[in-house]
Amino acid sequence: KLGKDKQLVDESVLIGCTEENEAQFSLDLGEIEQSEVEQLCGGVFVDLRKAFFLLRAHEAPLVAKGQALLRWHQSHKFCSATGQPTFRNQSGSQRVCHSSGFTYYPMMAPVVIVLVSDGNRCLLGRQATFPPGMYSALAGFCDMGETVEETVHREIAEEVGLEVQSLQYSGSQHWPFPQSSFMVACHATVNPDKTEVSVDKVELDDARWFTLEEVTEALQRKKPPRNPKGEPPTFWVPPSYAIANRLISEWAQQQQLKLKRS
Numbered sequence: 001k002l003g004k005d006k007q008l009v010d011e012s013v014l015i016g017c018t019e020e021n022e023a024q025f026s027l028d029l030g031e032i033e034q035s036e037v038e039q040l041c042g043g044v045f046v047d048l049r050k051a052f053f054l055l056r057a058h059e060a061p062l063v064a065k066g067q068a069l070l071r072w073h074q075s076h077k078f079c080s081a082t083g084q085p086t087f088r089n090q091s092g093s094q095r096v097c098h099s100s101g102f103t104y105y106p107m108m109a110p111v112v113i114v115l116v117s118d119g120n121r122c123l124l125g126r127q128a129t130f131p132p133g134m135y136s137a138l139a140g141f142c143d144m145g146e147t148v149e150e151t152v153h154r155e156i157a158e159e160v161g162l163e164v165q166s167l168q169y170s171g172s173q174h175w176p177f178p179q180s181s182f183m184v185a186c187h188a189t190v191n192p193d194k195t196e197v198s199v200d201k202v203e204l205d206d207a208r209w210f211t212l213e214e215v216t217e218a219l220q221r222k223k224p225p226r227n228p229k230g231e232p233p234t235f236w237v238p239p240s241y242a243i244a245n246r247l248i249s250e251w252a253q254q255q256q257l258k259l260k261r262s
């Protein structure tokens, strides 16, 4: 039914291709009445952060990419040099200003995300905006001109007052919040004799060391826990789709291996 609306179809963006060579598009439903779409499709609209708890592993990156690309088009309708309208190409991978000749490509902001360990415990922090009880690995945007290594040292020093000794790359992920981030995930170690945390209260609500037992228990919680009023919130970690979860899981596995060997 929506396919009959030529303008809507023209505004969709190409986001990928299945193993069976079927093209995949993302479509901004714009002004369309949500309840009508929900009825037509037999589904409900869900906030993207909440949807990440429900999506299957291969769906989440596709949804994240579609949403990020559509949002980029919405906020790049005009050339920043001339103020003239920009025009998208057919697939939606770029926008051009005919007046200045500039071509604009979707951009991602590089971010480091770091799981700090002192050999026995790992350090997790929470921002005031996180849901109650949720702690994650520490993260921070790369400044202009910085290397990933420099950002890791600076962010850990700024946010918790610790000096990183060693760094090991783990993986990367596109993250659609707050705009489009390119998350570079690393494990880091600090000197076990210098573990006193000094939390930057502007950036973080709290940061503290967690034991393997605490982390193992939190990793088993697949849904945000229900926190009864008046009781301290239960500790939990980001969902499996978030690369923070992968870092925390890898650390727990390494610690368990270490325990088995000793």
Ligand SMILES: NC(=O)C1=CN([C@@H]2O[C@H](COP(=O)(O)OP(=O)(O)OC[C@H]3O[C@@H](n4cnc5c(N)ncnc54)[C@H](OP(=O)(O)O)[C@@H]3O)[C@@H](O)[C@H]2O)C=CC1
Residues within 6 Å of the ligand: 109, 111, 113, 136, 137, 138, 139, 140, 141, 155, 173, 175, 177, 178, 181, 183, 203, 238, 242, 243, 244, 245
């Ligand atoms: N996928 C995952 O597992 C996880 C992802 N994340 C993501 O990592 C990102 C970074 O973590 P966070 O601790 O917030 O970062 P930072 O520690 O760098 O702190 C955020 C502050 O950095 C400044 N800043 C610098 N560059 C940018 C930019 N390009 N975009 C937005 N703000 C910028 C802003 O402050 P000011 O305005 O004062 O300059 C902002 O308030 C977050 O977007 C978060 O969603 C975090 C944890 C887990």
Ligand SMILES: [Mg+2]
Residues within 6 Å of the ligand: 138, 139, 140, 159, 203
């Ligand atoms: Mg941070």
